[in-house]
Amino acid sequence: MKKIAGILIKILILLPFGLSATRIYFLSTQLVPVEESEWFRRNVLSEFESRYGVKTVFIGTGYGEFQDRIISEFKSGRGKIDLTAGLSSDYEGISQAFLSLNDFFSSLGVDFVPSATKYIKMDGRIIYVPWLQTTYIFVCNKKALRYLPDGARIDDLSYEDLLNWSKNIEDATGRKLFGLPAGPRGLIHRFIHGYLYPSFTGAQIIHFDDSLGVKMWLFFQKLWAHTNPGSSVWEKMDTPLLSEEVWIAWDHISRLKNAIIERPDQFVIFPAPRGPAGRGILQVLVGLGITSYSDRKAEAMKLIKFLLSREIQKRMLEGTGFMPVISNVKFEEGGSPTALIYAGVSDQSRKSDLIVSFIPGGLGQRSGEFTKIYRDTFREVILKQKNPSRVLKIYGKRLKELYRETGARLPYPDYEIR
Amino acid sequence: MRSDEKIYLLLAPLVLYILFFFLSPFGSAFKLAFFNDSGKFTLDYIVKTIKDVRFYSALKYTVLFVVTIIPLQLVTAFVIALYITRRGSSWLMFIVSIPLAISDLAAGLIFLSVFSESGFLNSFLYSLGLIKRPIYFLSYQNTWFLFLAVVLAEHWRATSIVLLILVAGLQMIEKDFHEAARIFGAGFIKEIYFVTLPLLKPSIQSALIIRTIFAFQMFAVVLALAGDMIPVLSGEAFFWYSLYRNPHIASVYALIIILISVFFTFVYLRVMRQEL
Numbered sequence: 001m002k003k004i005a006g007i008l009i010k011i012l013i014l015l016p017f018g019l020s021a022t023r024i025y026f027l028s029t030q031l032v033p034v035e036e037s038e039w040f041r042r043n044v045l046s047e048f049e050s051r052y053g054v055k056t057v058f059i060g061t062g063y064g065e066f067q068d069r070i071i072s073e074f075k076s077g078r079g080k081i082d083l084t085a086g087l088s089s090d091y092e093g094i095s096q097a098f099l100s101l102n103d104f105f106s107s108l109g110v111d112f113v114p115s116a117t118k119y120i121k122m123d124g125r126i127i128y129v130p131w132l133q134t135t136y137i138f139v140c141n142k143k144a145l146r147y148l149p150d151g152a153r154i155d156d157l158s159y160e161d162l163l164n165w166s167k168n169i170e171d172a173t174g175r176k177l178f179g180l181p182a183g184p185r186g187l188i189h190r191f192i193h194g195y196l197y198p199s200f201t202g203a204q205i206i207h208f209d210d211s212l213g214v215k216m217w218l219f220f221q222k223l224w225a226h227t228n229p230g231s232s233v234w235e236k237m238d239t240p241l242l243s244e245e246v247w248i249a250w251d252h253i254s255r256l257k258n259a260i261i262e263r264p265d266q267f268v269i270f271p272a273p274r275g276p277a278g279r280g281i282l283q284v285l286v287g288l289g290i291t292s293y294s295d296r297k298a299e300a301m302k303l304i305k306f307l308l309s310r311e312i313q314k315r316m317l318e319g320t321g322f323m324p325v326i327s328n329v330k331f332e333e334g335g336s337p338t339a340l341i342y343a344g345v346s347d348q349s350r351k352s353d354l355i356v357s358f359i360p361g362g363l364g365q366r367s368g369e370f371t372k373i374y375r376d377t378f379r380e381v382i383l384k385q386k387n388p389s390r391v392l393k394i395y396g397k398r399l400k401e402l403y404r405e406t407g408a409r410l411p412y413p414d415y416e417i418r
Numbered sequence: 419m420r421s422d423e424k425i426y427l428l429l430a431p432l433v434l435y436i437l438f439f440f441l442s443p444f445g446s447a448f449k450l451a452f453f454n455d456s457g458k459f460t461l462d463y464i465v466k467t468i469k470d471v472r473f474y475s476a477l478k479y480t481v482l483f484v485v486t487i488i489p490l491q492l493v494t495a496f497v498i499a500l501y502i503t504r505r506g507s508s509w510l511m512f513i514v515s516i517p518l519a520i521s522d523l524a525a526g527l528i529f530l531s532v533f534s535e536s537g538f539l540n541s542f543l544y545s546l547g548l549i550k551r552p553i554y555f556l557s558y559q560n561t562w563f564l565f566l567a568v569v570l571a572e573h574w575r576a577t578s579i580v581l582l583i584l585v586a587g588l589q590m591i592e593k594d595f596h597e598a599a600r601i602f603g604a605g606f607i608k609e610i611y612f613v614t615l616p617l618l619k620p621s622i623q624s625a626l627i628i629r630t631i632f633a634f635q636m637f638a639v640v641l642a643l644a645g646d647m648i649p650v651l652s653g654e655a656f657f658w659y660s661l662y663r664n665p666h667i668a669s670v671y672a673l674i675i676i677l678i679s680v681f682f683t684f685v686y687l688r689v690m691r692q693e694l
Contacts, residue, residue, distance in 0.1 A: 064663065174551050183645040184657070229557035230535055233645035245535050365455070368662025376471070379646060383558045 024056045024296050024303060027069065028085035030132070030286050031320065032060035039319050048306050054299050056083075064365070066090055070097050074293060082294035083303060084128075088119070088285050089361025091128055092409065098127040099290045104301060105129055110308050115283060115349045115356050116325040119412045128287030129304055132313075132322035135283050135345060136190060136252050138270050139237075139259065144247035145268070147172060155347065157273040159199060159219065162248075166226035169247065176228040179246030182378070185235040187252055189374040190359075194282025195250070196220060198355040199275025203414045205360075205403070209389075209396025216275075217381050217388035224382050232383060241267065253341060254321055261337040269344030271351055278355040281348065285358070286322065317342060355413055362408035373399050444676070450669035463666040467674075476649040477674075482565070483640075483650065484633045487572050491629060492622070494573070495580035500610075502581075503588040511585065518578045525575040526642025530556070533567055533643070556643060564644040571639045576632065580625045587621025588614070623690045630682045634675050651675050 031040050037060050045056045059081075061069065066086055073079025074097035084098075091098070105126045116130040140154075147168040148154065152161040166178040182188040193204045200216035201207035228246050236255035240246045242262060249256070260267050272281050288307065290300045306312060313324035317338055323345055348354075360370055373395050380391040409415060454460045467473055502511050517525065532538045533555040540552040555563055591614065599609045615622075637652040655671035658664050 184641055184653070185661075228535070229554040229559065232558040232647060233530070233556060233643070243536055365664065368658070368664055372662050375646075383647065 022053065022055055024054060024082045024299050025080045026056050026058045026083045026085070026303075027066065027081045028058065028060055029063050029066045029087065029090050030085050030322075031058075032062075036320055043315060043319060044307070044312055048303060052299075052302060052306075054302070056303065063090060063367075067094050067364070070094055070291065073097075073291070077293060079291065079293055081291050082296045083300040084289045084291065085131060085286055086128075086289070087359065087361070088128070088287060089359050089367075089411075091122070091287065091289060092361030093364065095122045095125065095127050097292055099292050099294070099297065100125045100127065101129055101290065102126045104304075108305065108308070111327045112325055113327050113346075113349060115354070116285060118356060119358060120285075120287065128289040129308070130285055130325040131288045131304075131307055132286040132316060132320075133283060133325050134253050134286075134322050135281060135348075136187070136194070136250060136272075137256060137341070137344060137348070138248070138250050138272055139241060139256055139267050140249075140270060141241065141244065141247040142266055142268060144169060144177065154268065154270045157270065159196075159223070159273045159275045162273045163219070163223050163226065166223065166248065170226050176226055177245075177247040178223070178226055179228045179234065179237055179240050179249045180231045181234050181237050181249075181251050181255065182231045183233045183235045187255070188378060189371050190252070190282055191250055192220075192374045192378060193370075194357045194359070195272060195280045196275070198277065198280025198357050198413065199273070200277055202277035202355065203417055204357050204411055205399060205414050206410070206417060208399050209392035212277075213392055213396075214389050217377075217392070220382060221385065221388070253323075253345075257321055257337070257341060260341060264337045264340055269341060271344075271348040274351075274353055278353045279351050280355045280357060282357045282359065285325075358412045360408070360411035363402065363406050364408075366402060366406055369402055370399075373402070447669040447672045450666050451673050454666070463670050467667050467670045472649050472654055476651050476654045479565075479648050480634060480636075480651045483568065483572070483636060484630060486569055487576075487633060488626065488629055490569070490573055491577045491580050492625070495577050495584050495625070499581055499584040499588055500614075502585055511581075514581055515578045517575045518582070520575065521638070522575060522636070523638035523642060525571055526639040529567060529571040529574075529639075530642050558645075558647050561647060564648055567643045568640050568648065571643060572633075572636065575639065576629065580629055583621050583625040583628070584618065587618045591617045619690055623686055626686050626690075627683050630686070631679045634679050634682075651678075
């Protein structure tokens with residue numbers, strides 16, 4: 001009896017080690033919703049297991065917990081997590097817990113799209129390899145095309161053209177058919193700091209309250225005069241596009257794609273307009289990192305290579321809507337709506353005057369305040385029509401305070417300019 | 419087992435439930451509001467909340483909603499309840515209680531489909547030839563209309579709970595009182611004022627307490643109809659938690675809501691005290 005108990009205890013103690021012998025622990029802030037993570041486990045990770053005999057435990061987590069967990073594991077010197085997937089901003093401020101992947105990156109031999117690799121170095125180190133990307137797009141109903149201002153081309157609009165376009169439509173139809181997701185759960189703040197600010201001032205933060213910033217807001221007030229007032233409650237633009245409450249809209253891909261999937265023939269995806277400083281776009285990059293304390297670095301690298309294969313990149317687009325980061329992913333002619341979106345994004349990423357911005361990171365617990373500053377400014381200047389220079393003075397001070405107090409690094413492109 | 423032991427045993431699940439689902443979240447909200455991440459006591463979060471421009475308008479609008487919606491609901495519910503108990507109309511009762519089963523977000527969306535640009539109201543006016551093109555009812559420019567829309571939606575959605583309580587209360591009043599009042603020559607108004615209302619006081623009190631507490635939690639209807647334009651306390655708590663990712667300030671808002679609710683409950687209990 002004693003003997004059996006002893007064996008049982010030994011098994012119980014050794015069991016976790018036995019199991020972890022062939023396992024990679026994969027912590028991710030992306031693909032967190034149950035249906036997405038299940039899809040990912042079933043369609044991607046299980047194939048990796050059957051091909052290489054390495055099991056992967058995929059753990060979805062929130063943004064805050066991601067950093068907390070990695071830091072506490074790093075400090076204690078031993079942890080479970082081998083591989084991570086997160087936005088570039090998730091890695092901001094915790095780079096010391098990750099392995100330098102400079103050599104691995106150059107040995108990969110993967111043909112990345114240029115915009116994906118532009119900003120991956122943090123203090124000279126590459127700590128994550130680009131894996132997936134997503135962005136925001138402009139979409140219009142084909143009915144709107146005949147109202148384009150004279151001489152304007154849909155694939156090369158300026159913000160001035162966009163304004164005149166919306167004005168033409170309103171003059172002809174009596175309706176305001178340009179729309180933005182400015183409802184409480186909409187992403188209007190991304191439009192402001194990732195599209196308008198870089199296009200008009202060349203940066204997201206630096207020119208927040210100077211004369212360039214004021215100019216941008218004065219333009220936005222003019223554009224808003226031709227924007228559908230329903231915008232102030234919209235959370236995402238697929239519904240208003242489908243119900244034709246708007247003909248032209250901007251939003252995140254995942255919040256627009258239903259419209260394109262439902263009626264691919266009715267909509268056109270067009271590149272972001274350009275402003276006086278360039279063509280601002282916001283890029284969301286998901287990167288794969290390996291923790292410095294991992295025992296399974298070689299297996300983790302193998303998984304990274306697998307996830308960057310053409311086949312998986314393509315499958316991820318179809319299954320989750322995330323765009324590939326590698327060039328020349330081919331789709332059949334006139335293919336699926338997701339392929340249409342991908343084509344639209346690829347066209348945009350080839351523009352020569354692009355100003356690529358990243359979502360700011362490194363603000364830790366106070367990252368929400370960044371969002372709040374841009375949204376509050378929007379409410380005051382646009383919805384309440386207050387004088388921009390007065391409002392900007394107040395919120396500019398808060399923005400500077402936020403960066404001074406947290407000591408966070410400025411996001412791209414601001415970081416480069418400084 | 420002695421009978422008082424049995425009582426404790428029977429009460430135990432409830433006590434555990436309250437401890438687990440009410441007191442422990444309350445405790446952690448309190449901790450989040452007054453202690454920073456390294457466990458030090460701080461008033462920073464309170465100061466930050468109070469200094470935020472949105473705080474005052476959230477407080478203002480929440481109180482405005484409470485003082486507009488609740489009296490309105492009480493009167494409507496009382497009139498319908500009187501009609502139902504006098505005429506015994508059960509189908510009316512059934513119809514009026516339908517909104518009870520609808521969640522607040524759904525109610526907000528229903529009214530959104532009434533007032534939106536391509537909504538029922540616009541199509542109705544258009545079909546009558548009264549308008550040439552749709553009107554933007556729910557525009558950020560008409561804050562008063564947004565307010566009105568929220569009041570309408572809330573009135574439609576949450577009056578039935580008041581109604582249910584009042585109907586139950588009315589049915590408990592014995593017929594003898596009414597008959598006595600009539601024999602002594604009381605008219606309809608006098609009967610209601612001197613007989614029905616005083617006897618209905620306990621029901622009115624519980625209806626008021628329940629409705630006021632719920633009104634301070636009102637959130638999804640406002641969100642769906644007025645978006646960002648009309649801030650309310652619980653909405654701010656939600657935004658600070660999910661959008662601005664600051665659980666500390668969200669907890670300050672939660673505590674403020676609890677404090678105000680407790681205050682109102684106390685006032686109701688005091689003002690409407692039963693004379694024995």
